[in-house]
Amino acid sequence: MPSLAVMASKKEVPQELSTAPFDPRFPNQNQTRYCWQSYVDYHRCRKLKGEDYAPCDYFRKCYESLCPFAWVEKWDTQREENRFPGKI
């Protein structure tokens, strides 16, 4: 029945669609720092806890949702070349 199918797919939606939540550290319009902080926190977390530590993925999801791809690529390149401005 179409309505049941619709309801079933609607139930999936909240789990499928999730994004970087509201962070009270960055309540205003300027979210640049939220993107930067998530990126830096993810890499620090990975360095401290190892590559397989799953909770680090929270930061990864945040920065992937918020940061433009170009910025992430630029920072990744900088990290590889050891000239990333943040302390990781």
Place this chain on the structure above:
Amino acid sequence: HTLMIITMILAMVLYFMASMIINELVDRYMLEGQTIELMWTIAPAVILLFITTPSLRLLYLMDEIHNPIMTIKTIGHQWYWSYEYSDFVNVEFDSYMTPYESDNKSMFRLLETDNHVTLPMHSFIRIIVTAADVLHSWTIPSLGIKADATPGRLNQSSFMINRPGLLYGQCSEICGANHSFMPIVIESVSTESFIEWIK
């Protein structure tokens, strides 16, 4: 120096007030018309109340925090917008204006684009606006949203669309020769259609 001036003015005003209070003379032309005085004080106060109430409510409503269910990024370039959806799949595309074809009378001149920003209805969406080169501004008047696109800065805005359809906007910050030719089109679809599209 400033304090001295303030003190002098204050002293002068207090002197005037005291002299008027102590004064026994009464100006007989000043005491008539109590009713009209009352009316033209109360009526504007009531009018202002009618203006303030929705205005204050809107002010607080605008700053309400709600958890968005998805984030889209829009990056302004000279002279097109690019969009990135990166919550669960990585989708990115550019959106150029379609030039006006004089034989196709049904298209909106200067408003149509090749790729529409497809978004689900009835969902809180966060949009992050930035630019890659110069200042732009992303706006959709029918949603009451406008955010400047500044290079090196991520501006956040959020909205919810209540009906399906096409919503148009244009770049709102002068950005060079083709500033008038970089429109924005949002295509609002049901959540199921959106999930189908994004896959």
